[in-house]
Amino acid sequence: MMNSRYFHPESLMMSHGYKPALSEGAIKCPIFQTSTFVFNSAEEGKAFFEVAYGQREKQPNEELGLIYSRLNNPDLQILEERLCLWDEADECAVFESGMSAISTVMLEFLRPGDVILYSKPVYGGTDHFVNKVLPQYGIKGIGFTSLQSESDILEMIDAYGAKDKVKLVYVETPANPTNALFDLELCRKVADKLATEEKEVVVCVDNTYMGPLWQHPLKHGADLVVYSATKYIGGHSDLIAGAVLGKQKYMQRVRTLRTFLGNMAGPWTGWLLMRSLETLKVRMQQQAENAVKVADFLADHPKVEKVYYLGHLKEGTEQYQIFKKQLSCAGAMVSFDVKGGEQEAFKFLNSLKLIKLAVSLGSTESLAEHPATMTHSDVSIEDKQAMGISAKLVRLSIGVEHHADIIWDIEQALERC
Structure with a gap:
């Protein structure tokens, strides 16, 4: 709350919790590259440690002071x-x-x-x-x-x-x-x-x-x-x-x-x-918009057997009901089964030009990986089979590039499968 108005989280990401007056007026929080902090008195140090180690509850309006960067920074x-x-x-x-x-x-x-x-x-x-x-x-x-x-x-x-x-x-x-x-x-x-x-x-x-x-x-x-x-x-x-x-x-x-x-x-x-x-919302919105177009393209491609995308859930199904109750967006993660097996999946991954073959997700660049042999390689064979983590499954993390370029890359890679 600021001046009797409740701001949205994305509006507060630039300022919440930071007081420029404590940092020479710097508009952005500096990097506090220090291991320890100076106490104003021994009594203050005692009080800070009591709260930090759970020996007592913090008093109303009491601020937990800085002690050591393993505890707070x-x-x-x-x-x-x-x-x-x-x-x-x-x-x-x-x-x-x-x-x-x-x-x-x-x-x-x-x-x-x-x-x-x-x-x-x-x-x-x-x-x-x-x-x-x-x-x-x-x-x-x-x-x-x-x-x-x-x-x-x-x-x-x-x-x-x-x-x-x-x-x-x-x-x-x-x-x-x-x-x-x-x-x-x-x-x-x-x-x-x-x-x-x-x-x-x-x-x-x-x-x-x-x-x-x-x-x-x-x-x-x-x-x-x-x-x-x-x-x-x-x-x-x-x-x-x-x-x-x-x-x-x-x-x-x-x-x-x-x-x-x-x-x-x-x-x-x-x-x-x-x-x-500061850019979380704009990044995630663009990624989600791109993912809709990518998932729709994959769903119509003859070399794709199945698409795992929340925006394609059928109305009336239990999964759709959970989606409507818990989520506000289908997200930017799209997985799909390429027709064939590991050989075809690897051909697709090795043929990508714009999308990077790497694990992780949620970044500005689009990423592709093979869960069965990479991120989930240590999962038991029984669980992989039961969960549908097969040799033909490819996982995509959709980035912020232009959606037409992402789709072009996927299309040309699928042509080589």
Whole structure:
């Protein structure tokens, strides 16, 4: 709120949380490239540490002072305040990568003997952490799909004898790389039915595919939202970062573990992300407009077997109903099955001229990759087959180039398949 007017988030990305008077009047927040900060008095230092280490709650109108860049830094604090605006979150914590954000949440809310209930498919790195790393700590992962109902999921958990062990419901929606949608209200109901007076079940949603613009999971029952900020939030393929946002009581735990793992982003990354937030909406809108045209072209091409694009969901289907309830846009991620198999998919990828053959997504340039052998190569063969991550699947991240040039590139590459 500013002078009795509530500004839109995109209007506040240039100024929110920053006071030029504290930085010699600089219109943009400087890079605070420092490891530590000077206290005005010993008493002030004591007070800052009491709050930072959770020894007491912050008093009304008390500002948490700067201590040490592992705990707080102006670039990160201002960035985190701005990120909260899109999702209307209580707090945000920025990390040095998306996987450090995801793994920190899982390590904070899970203990040996616990179970994580997770949606399938998920990003390959997440799948690896759930199925290869967490089991080493006595934590089991149970996956569910978008085709399963609330009763199906609860019956499956009962069959595993895990009803009293589930502590975290982790959902990636839309799913990478198939764009499968999960009903977040259903996930919330499942979590609540598994909770008891002694055991809370937290719902965490990976919203990377939609960015902070097109879907707001906290409004649909999630407790926490995670992002690979490398993607749309950063949006220029020049940084690695992650973010966790959500309710204060959960964020206090996430932030505390981040302090002692030491995996927060640095001030330079924070500064770059603040720069990127200023153009987030215009970039994502252009990418989404381009994606509509690309998906429509692919749907009519004789060498394309199937297109996975949210804008093509059929009215009346369950997936369409979820889309209308949770999302405000179809996004800019388009996957498709080329007719044939790996050989044809590789011919397509190797023939691209404008679109870059690289992993990641959400950047200004269009990218293409082969999930089965790249981002999701470590996913089990059984899960790949069940989730449709086949040898013929290609994933596109649509950029801000002119849509006619993107389509020309796709067309000439398909001609060589």
